[in-house]
Each structure stands twice: as structure tokens, then as C-alpha cells.
Amino acid sequence: MRNNDKYIISDTQSIKDALSALNEIGHSAQTLFVVDSDNKMAGTLTDGDIRRSLIAGLPITTTVDAVMHKDFQYITQADWDVRRLKTLRKKNILFIPILDEERHILGVCNLMKYKNILPIDAVLMAGGKGERLRPLTEHTPKPLLPVGKKAIIDYNIDNLAYYGVKNISVTVNYLKEQLEEHFARERDGIKVQCVREPRFLGTMGSVQFVEEFHNDTILIMNSDLFTNVDLEDFYLHFKETGADMSAAAIPYSVSVPYGIFNVNDDDITGLTEKPTYNYYANAGIYLVKREVLALIPEDTFFNATDLIEMLIARHKKVVRFPLHGYWIDIGNKDEYAKAQDIVKHL
Numbered sequence: 001m002r003n004n005d006k007y008i009i010s011d012t013q014s015i016k017d018a019l020s021a022l023n024e025i026g027h028s029a030q031t032l033f034v035v036d037s038d039n040k041m042a043g044t045l046t047d048g049d050i051r052r053s054l055i056a057g058l059p060i061t062t063t064v065d066a067v068m069h070k071d072f073q074y075i076t077q078a079d080w081d082v083r084r085l086k087t088l089r090k091k092n093i094l095f096i097p098i099l100d101e102e103r104h105i106l107g108v109c110n111l112m113k114y115k116n117i118l119p120i121d122a123v124l125m126a127g128g129k130g131e132r133l134r135p136l137t138e139h140t141p142k143p144l145l146p147v148g149k150k151a152i153i154d155y156n157i158d159n160l161a162y163y164g165v166k167n168i169s170v171t172v173n174y175l176k177e178q179l180e181e182h183f184a185r186e187r188d189g190i191k192v193q194c195v196r197e198p199r200f201l202g203t204m205g206s207v208q209f210v211e212e213f214h215n216d217t218i219l220i221m222n223s224d225l226f227t228n229v230d231l232e233d234f235y236l237h238f239k240e241t242g243a244d245m246s247a248a249a250i251p252y253s254v255s256v257p258y259g260i261f262n263v264n265d266d267d268i269t270g271l272t273e274k275p276t277y278n279y280y281a282n283a284g285i286y287l288v289k290r291e292v293l294a295l296i297p298e299d300t301f302f303n304a305t306d307l308i309e310m311l312i313a314r315h316k317k318v319v320r321f322p323l324h325g326y327w328i329d330i331g332n333k334d335e336y337a338k339a340q341d342i343v344k345h346l
Contacts, residue, residue: 117164127173
């Protein structure tokens with residue numbers, strides 16, 4: 001949402017000025033946002049609008065207020081609507097102005113670059129020792145092991161960035177200096193904050209050391225996952241169910257190669273031949289309301305499963321979100337090899 005000025009033109013400027021501005025933008029979704037003398041948004045103008053006006057015989061000196069669209073789509077910062085952005089993207093409206101209450105342009109949402117702009121903070125857990133991957137992790141923290149041409153954790157950071165997530169923290173412990181060096185520089189305008197946990201406190205215990213959150217919804221996930229989870233659908237499902245916590249879930253089936261007796265004590269009441277049982281496994285990706293984090297006990301080893309059980313005991317709403325697509329928990333060498341194979345085909 002930076003460099004907004006190149007998309008803005010005054011309603012008193014000419015069609016020729018607009019053509020020059022569109023030429024400077026230099027990409028396929030060419031749209032200008034027209035402002036009036038009070039710097040309030042008055043309309044939109046595309047290259048197609050200009051072509052049609054010239055074909056109709058208007059001179060190139062005509063001011064853009066004569067050809068702009070006054071009925072335009074926009075979104076407000078005060079009333080952010082993720083589902084509406086999704087709908088606009090499906091309509092191929094890829095540049096949406098972000099307005100304040102007085103219709104001043106605060107920014108431009110670029111849906112060519114981002115799938116959405118999710119109002120969430122993210123915390124990635126990167127403090128583990130990765131003992132099942134030794135000797136690979138003796139001198140390198142597991143999140144920095146390469147999968148293809150990138151470190152494992154960078155796939156997750158890039159996926160967060162694709163959904164417009166700007167506030168990202170990474171909790172570090174084992175070989176923390178390497179992770180801190182890895183994230184010392186900004187990545188496409190995003191400064192990833194490394195947060196040291198004083199000792200191993202579990203998947204939720206270290207969240208308490210994140211000093212500040214900017215949104216009311218927090219994504220917490222393991223950093224060593226290799227997945228294309230749809231964070232937009234995950235967020236919308238979380239909000240629409242009114243949940244206090246949502247856990248991404250992987251469909252998991254178990255096939256038994258034998259006939260299974262149905263029994264009542266010693267009595268056989270039936271037989272199921274080679275049954276398949278379907279379950280949902282924990283994917284290690286969670287959305288929680290920020291207020292829920294206050295329940296995490298201080299300086300105590302505390303996992304996500306502990307939080308789930310605590311919330312259920314308090315009659316809070318905990319839901320699962322079925323994850324479609326690929327998902328690998330890179331916890332051992334076989335899973336690491338599987339991820340290396342998948343990335344070749346992406």
C-alpha cells in the first residue's frame with residue numbers, strides 16, 4: 001500500500017496528463033483515482049475509459065472529471081471487510097482505494113500483489129531443537145533448513161505476506177542468533193520481529209513475550225510446516241463462526257486390513273469388513289482472539305493443546321477448519337524429503 005501518489009490524479013488535469021500517469025504505472029491493471037480540490041476521492045479512470053472518450057471525439061485536453069467513473073468501489077480503514085475484498089478480486093477489481101470517513105485516500109489495496117489484506121498478527125514458533133532431523137540441525141535451526149531454494153520458514157513468511165499480513169513475530173530459542181540474523185533486514189517492506197523465549201515454554205507459552213499486537217485476531221503456527229493453507233478462508237471461517245479459537249485440521253484416514261468385530265463384552269454383535277476410519281489431525285496452525293492470550297499462564301510450559309482444553313473447559317467456542325491442499329510437518333527426514341520432492345513441482 002505504499003507509493004500511492006502514482007495512482008492519484010486531480011479532476012482538473014487533462015486526459016493527456018492521465019495517459020502520462022498510466023504510462024508511469026506500467027502494468028496491466030491500469031487505474032487512476034481522481035480527487036477533487038479538497039483532495040477527496042471523486043472517481044476512477046482507466047485506460048479503457050480514455051480510449052472510449054477519444055473514440056467518441058473528445059479532445060485530449062478534456063479534463064478527467066468529464067470521463068471518470070463517479071460510481072466507484074472502495075473500502076474504509078475503519079470498517080475493514082475481508083469478504084468484500086475477496087468479492088472484488090473475483091470481479092477482477094484489483095486496485096481498491098482505502099478511504100477515511102471524509103473520503104481522503106489513505107492507501108491503495110493492490111490485489112495483483114496480495115490475495116487479501118488480513119487484519120491479523122502472526123506468531124511463528126521457531127525455538128525447537130529439531131532433534132529428529134539431526135545431524136542436519138546440529139548447527140542449523142530447523143526453520144532455516146532449505147527446501148528447494150528457500151528456508152522452510154520463508155515459505156510461511158511469504159505466504160503471510162501474500163495475504164497482506166504485516167505484523168509478524170518469530171519466537172526463537174535454539175541457535176537463535178542465526179534466526180535473528182536471517183530476519184535482520186526487511187522483507188518486501190515487512191520487518192519480522194524475533195522474540196527470544198528464556199526457556200522452552202511450548203507452542204503457546206512463548207507467545208507471552210511478544211510485546212505488542214496490532215489486531216484483535218492472532219495467527220499462531222509452527223514455523224517448520226510446509227503448507228499452502230488458505231489464510232483468507234481460514235480467517236473468514238473463524239470470524240463467521242464466532243469462535244474464540246480455531247485449529248486448522250488435516251483429514252486423516254486409517255484403513256484396517258481385517259474384518260473388525262463389533263462386540264458387547266464377549267458377545268459378537270456384528271462384523272465390519274476392512275473398515276476405514278476418518279479423523280481430523282491437528283495441523284499446528286491456530287487463530288485466536290487476542291483476549292484469549294491473557295489465559296496463558298506466565299513462565300509455564302503450555303502447548304496449543306493445553307489452551308484448547310482450557311477453552312473447552314470454560315465453555316468457549318473452539319472450532320476446526322478443514323485444511324485443503326498440501327501440508328507437511330517437517331519433523332523427520334522422511335517428511336523433509338517429501339517436502340523437497342513437492343517443491344520441485346510448485
